[in-house]
Amino acid sequence: MIQPASPILAPQRRELIRSLVKDEGIVRVEDLRQNLKVSVATIRRDLEILEENGKLQRIHGGAVTMENRLEEAVFDDKTNQASTEKGRIAEEACKLIGKGDSVYLDGGSTTLGLARLLKDRTDLTLVTNSLRAAAELADSGPKVLLIGGELRRISQTMVGPLTSGVLGQVHVDKAFMGTMGFCLRSGLTTTDPNEAYVKNLVADQAGQVILLADSGKAEKVSFARVSDWDAIDVLVTDGNLPKLFAKSLRKRGLKVLLA
Amino acid sequence: MIQPASPILAPQRRELIRSLVKDEGIVRVEDLRQNLKVSVATIRRDLEILEENGKLQRIHGGAVTMENRLEEAVFDDKTNQASTEKGRIAEEACKLIGKGDSVYLDGGSTTLGLARLLKDRTDLTLVTNSLRAAAELADSGPKVLLIGGELRRISQTMVGPLTSGVLGQVHVDKAFMGTMGFCLRSGLTTTDPNEAYVKNLVADQAGQVILLADSGKAEKVSFARVSDWDAIDVLVTDGNLPKLFAKSLRKRGLKVLLA
DNA sequence: GCGTTTTTGATCGTTTTTGAAAGAAACGCA
DNA sequence: TGCGTTTCTTTCAAAAACGATCAAAAACGC
Known part of the structure; x- marks a missing residue:
């Protein structure tokens, strides 16, 4: 009719x-x-x-x-200050995600860049402690699970012991972690012990732990110790990482990807 | 046809x-x-x-x-719509919060109004499943704990069984709940069973359960059953609630406050 | 068959949506 | 800057859709 x-x-x-x-x-x-x-x-x-x-x-x-x-464009530039590098790192990391994977996304600007690349990946299950990552995927994208916990205002992430409640009930194939500093001797460090606690919990139970960090974080040491290098499977960083550094990590069994 | x-x-x-x-x-x-x-x-x-x-x-x-x-259209209409009433309800509810209380804030537009009133209450501990409430208090205010769980996009809340992970570890003095409909016969109902699940968990362990709902929700029945009236201690609503309705609830032992 | 309950259609006042018109603001150009 | 044009906001009235109510019609149980 x-x-x-x-x-x-x-x-x-x-x-x-x-x-x-x-x-x-x-x-x-x-x-x-x-x-x-x-x-x-x-x-x-x-x-x-x-x-x-x-x-x-x-x-x-x-x-x-x-x-x-226009406004947003300005804002985006800010978050991605070293945006070209962080963006490339995020893109490189994105290639590591297979179809149907369940992934954990840590807080931080680099991982946030990765979140932006996942808006069409409805096949994924994403676990995160980052409110910004969740906001980024608020309208569309993967199934999103947030771990609970205390809100750390400065980073807009959920941290502390309460996070074990949800983290104990899920498993992820790949965990993409950020860090404030990484150092050959001291391993990974971050500013807040509660934040470190969460990273540890995640690293313990993820199938594969992938560290996203620009080379500017190399040999920087922050306050709270997160983990040693043997907890990390892959490091995705940029080409400015000293070659000796990369070599040393590869000798320890890590895969080092330069974006 | x-x-x-x-x-x-x-x-x-x-x-x-x-x-x-x-x-x-x-x-x-x-x-x-x-x-x-x-x-x-x-x-x-x-x-x-x-x-x-x-x-x-x-x-x-x-x-x-x-x-x-039309997703947010529905939600946002609600935030604007009877905003004066919802605002008054939120203000009335705010008076119920004592110094140092730990409170739970449910998702929904009315409770979101309450969140806005708590920006200066650094004495409180606030537990919530609402990303919007968390965003509202992202910069200042009470200590915020988010319960984890699956992100329900339409309401921007965390729902489902995973929420028990955090909820099992905390206790709140007062829980402020929203609802899609409340009815003398059917009790409280909402649209999503997973959402209902969370409300139940919270109601079970909160010291006092306070329902915030404008009178437009009265005698409305939605899909998923949340709880019966005996789970509720206080109802804060507006003056348009039929007097018989209020009387009937008071007879059941509820405190009914008209904002 | 007969009384009762449920369903239906009509009516009325109210709310929502729409289009038009007039004045204010923003824009493009010299 | 000034000016004409376009676009925007505000306001108002008509039209469409709505909820509430009531009486007729249909379905039901006995």
Whole structure:
């Protein structure tokens, strides 16, 4: 049966606009009016609602995706200061994730970069203690499990003994860890003992432990000891790592990947 | 759609609507009226029933599948909607919190309002399954513990059996719970069984269980049963709650506060 | 068959959505 | 900067959809 131009329901129309913005990156009010056969007033109202819901960002004459916001671009640069290196490390790490894997994602900027690469990986199960990683994947992506625990404000991660509650009940194939410093003698260190506690718990039970750290962290030692090198299976870092350092780690049985 | 000469039975019609919504993703009241040859009043009643049974989600002019329901649109509408009432409810609830208390904060818009009022309460320990509540208190406020668990995207809460890991290790003086519907006969109900599971765990071990719900939720029944009224100690709602309702609850031993 | 309960359709007042119009603000260009 | 044009916000009224209520119709049990 052919419908004589059956009108579209309001929520359906808004969903249409939302996906259009997502696909095109930008839409114009006038285009929407012609395509959707409603008045500009209605279009504007729709955009207003969608903006309130955080689905898009209105601009003069139309709307753009949240990602396209200038503001956000600035912000992203900040988090990725050494963004080229950290981004490359994240991309390299991403290649290590197989289909259907269950992975743990530690807190930190490098691992956060990895989280951004997983938005389409609905095949994965992701365990994390990072609120930012969870926020990054809030709308789509893998199944997300958060470990509980005390919120450490500065890093926006969950730490401390309570984390054992959930961590004791799950297993991950691969754990991607961050660190504040790594050193041949002292192993891995971080600033907060509670944070270290979690990293240890994870490392203990993960099938494979993969450390993501830019070369700037090499030979840096922080306050809280996390673990020795034998807890680590793979190190993904950048090409500026001293060759002797890499060689020494490889002799200890680690796989060292330079992004 | 082909019509039998004889009228069809009501349950048969509803099943038809249900499968239509499932297939099409969206249906319009007017279309249903024409195809089913019944009045709009009947269609509306059918949709109402199907919605109560969790089979679909009503929207202005029709209905959509539960999967299609415009995610945050639903949630955010709620945060804005009766915001004055919810704000008052939150303020009233806030008065119940004593110095140094440990409190649990459930997910939902009303409890989120309460979270906003706690930014200066550094004396508290707050346990929550809500990422939004945690985000609200990300910079300052009480000590925050998050329970772990699977991330439920639509509500941005952690749900499911894994939550028992942390919840088993903590005790809270007061638990502030939200709900999708509360009803004298059916008690408390919500949309997701995993969500209900968490609410139950919390209610079981909290010193005092305080339900925050605007009167619009009264006599609404959702899909997943949470608990009976005897699990609740205090109900904080608004003045629009039918007096008989309040009276009946008080008779059952609940404290009913009208904000 | 008859009284009762359930279902249905109609009506009315209310809420939501929509489109139009007028003044304000932003933009492009000289 | 100033000016014309486009776009935006605000406001209002019409239209569509809604919930509540009531009476008629149908289904039901005995």
